[in-house]
Amino acid sequence: xxxxxxxxxxxxxxxxxxxxxxxxxxxxxxxxxxxxxxxxxxxxxxxxxxxxxxxxxxxxxxxxxxxxxxxxxxxxxxxxxxxxxxxxxxxxxxxxxxxxxxxxxxxxxxxxxxxxxxxxxxxxxxxxxxxxxxxxxxxxxxxxxxxxxxxxxxxxxxxxxxxxxxxxxxxxxxxxxxxxxxxxxxxxxxxxxxxxxxxxxxxxxxxxxxxxxxxxxxxxxxxxxxxxxxxxxxxxxxxxxxxxxxxxxxxxxxxxxxxxxxxxxxxxxxxxxxxxxxxxxxxxxxxxxxxxxxxxxxxxxxxxx
Amino acid sequence: xxxxxxxxxxxxxxxxxxxxxxxxxxxxxxxxxxxxxxxxxxxxxxxxxxxxxxxxxxxxxxxxxxxxxxxxxxxxxxxxxxxxxxxxxxxxxxxxxxxxxxxxxxxxxxxxxxxxxxxxxxxxxxxxxxxxxxxxxxxxxxxxxxxxxxxxxxxxxxxxxxxx
Numbered sequence: 001x002x003x004x005x006x007x008x009x010x011x012x013x014x015x016x017x018x019x020x021x022x023x024x025x026x027x028x029x030x031x032x033x034x035x036x037x038x039x040x041x042x043x044x045x046x047x048x049x050x051x052x053x054x055x056x057x058x059x060x061x062x063x064x065x066x067x068x069x070x071x072x073x074x075x076x077x078x079x080x081x082x083x084x085x086x087x088x089x090x091x092x093x094x095x096x097x098x099x100x101x102x103x104x105x106x107x108x109x110x111x112x113x114x115x116x117x118x119x120x121x122x123x124x125x126x127x128x129x130x131x132x133x134x135x136x137x138x139x140x141x142x143x144x145x146x147x148x149x150x151x152x153x154x155x156x157x158x159x160x161x162x163x164x165x166x167x168x169x170x171x172x173x174x175x176x177x178x179x180x181x182x183x184x185x186x187x188x189x190x191x192x193x194x195x196x197x198x199x200x201x202x203x204x205x206x207x208x209x210x211x212x213x214x215x216x217x218x219x220x221x222x223x224x225x226x227x228x229x230x231x232x233x234x235x236x237x238x239x240x241x242x243x244x245x246x247x248x249x250x251x252x253x254x255x256x257x258x259x260x261x262x263x264x265x266x267x268x269x270x271x272x273x274x275x276x277x278x279x280x281x282x283x284x285x286x287x288x289x290x291x292x293x294x295x296x297x298x299x300x301x302x303x304x305x
Numbered sequence: 306x307x308x309x310x311x312x313x314x315x316x317x318x319x320x321x322x323x324x325x326x327x328x329x330x331x332x333x334x335x336x337x338x339x340x341x342x343x344x345x346x347x348x349x350x351x352x353x354x355x356x357x358x359x360x361x362x363x364x365x366x367x368x369x370x371x372x373x374x375x376x377x378x379x380x381x382x383x384x385x386x387x388x389x390x391x392x393x394x395x396x397x398x399x400x401x402x403x404x405x406x407x408x409x410x411x412x413x414x415x416x417x418x419x420x421x422x423x424x425x426x427x428x429x430x431x432x433x434x435x436x437x438x439x440x441x442x443x444x445x446x447x448x449x450x451x452x453x454x455x456x457x458x459x460x461x462x463x464x465x466x467x468x469x
Contacts, residue, residue: 254366259451264355264362266454268462 023168025111026177030101034133043141046134048280049200050127054273055084067145069094071152075121079214080157082121090147103139104132110171117167119155120214126202129180174215193292196285206234206270209302223299233303240298252290253283340399344408347394350386357382358453361435364443365450371443380439387429392422401466409466424460431456
């Protein structure tokens with residue numbers, strides 16, 4: 001009996017140690033960061049590439065009010081409801097006073113300054129592919145925005161998902177920690193589009209469905225997603241008939257710029273905010289996004305309307 | 306050979322029957338009934354809307370050069386169309402469920418006719434906005450057309466099926 005207890009105790013301890021090691025946060029060292037301050041003017045453009053305001057601005061705000069990154073937007077998922085936090089430069093309630101290294105690791109590694117993991121509702125799985133210089137510029141821009149006092153409400157998650165340490169396992173499964181890899185044989189336009197879509201644009205976070213563990217299902221990439229609120233589906237953006245197959249690149253580019261789709265349709269729901277961000281990009285970048293989307297492997301929609 | 310009286314009677318009966326039955330027989334062939342006619346009528350209405358709205362969307366998207374006169378004229382035509390009692394063209398028994406392959410009108414329309422009529426009212430409001438803004442300039446037109454697009458979707462998204 002004593003040997004049994006001793007053996008199982010040892011096994012438990014070993015399990016905890018293995019868990020602890022597997023879930024250790026992997027960060028970018030401050031030594032690996034380019035020196036110098038970020039460029040806030042360039043950072044403004046990155047702000048729209050990444051779409052920070054779509055989640056972090058207070059819900060319902062429009063126009064210039066969207067630069068007040070007070071947080072509060074609730075994102076309902078199968079894992080519970082996540083609430084976007086305050087990321088204004090407020091030193092108490094936001095990210096005022098964060099070092100460049102802390103900001104980079106938050107955005108690209110999903111690691112908080114205290115070493116805990118962020119939930120992947122924050123799309124660091126995509127942002128991990130961004131250029132370091134762009135993320136540093138982004139911080140410089142956010143530092144110029146108004147400081148907003150007040151905390152957003154906490155996440156509302158069932159008990160098992162409240163253990164942040166466990167997210168280290170999620171990351172071990174689904175993060176590749178790699179920089180953006182160019183498409184083999186792709187030209188400059190295609191690769192710019194590939195970078196924007198798979199990196200800061202984080203399109204796949206909504207448009208690629210997820211498995212039970214909340215990781216992306218690569219074989220259905222960009223072909224649809226279950227609607228977060230339960231009605232309808234997130235559309236297919238692969239060049240299949242179920243998706244954007246019939247749309248020329250020009251139509252997609254115009255749609256991203258104006259919100260007007262072919263056949264008198266418009267973007268709806270969460271895509272309205274995304275399009276408002278896309279409208280701030282250059283024509284070339286919108287065309288690059290459209291080019292990349294049209295180059296994706298066409299996939300049927302798993303869920304039809 | 307002279308026909309007998311009974312043969313004359315029989316011929317008369319046959320001839321009269323044929324004359325009387327012909328329309329009925331013809332009707333069971335491909336002549337459209339009221340349901341089919343009203344489906345075609347409402348599709349025609351939508352074609353007019355599309356004809357007028359198309360250039361406006363083109364100007365809003367920058368695909369076509371903005372022209373104040375054309376924009377104003379098309380918007381005025383849309384306004385005229387918006388006065389038509391379009392929901393009245395949705396007769397019972399003409400949904401996609403009833404007439405598969407002929408129409409994309411989903412049965413949801415009849416399940417919530419009040420919502421359908423309200424959506425059509427919203428279209429009228431959006432068309433009024435376009436009519437007010439059309440002549441002012443490309444930017445003003447584009448903003449109004451954005452609202453018009455949302456109003457189009459206000460019916461098409463809940464009530465129009467993807468295919469026939």
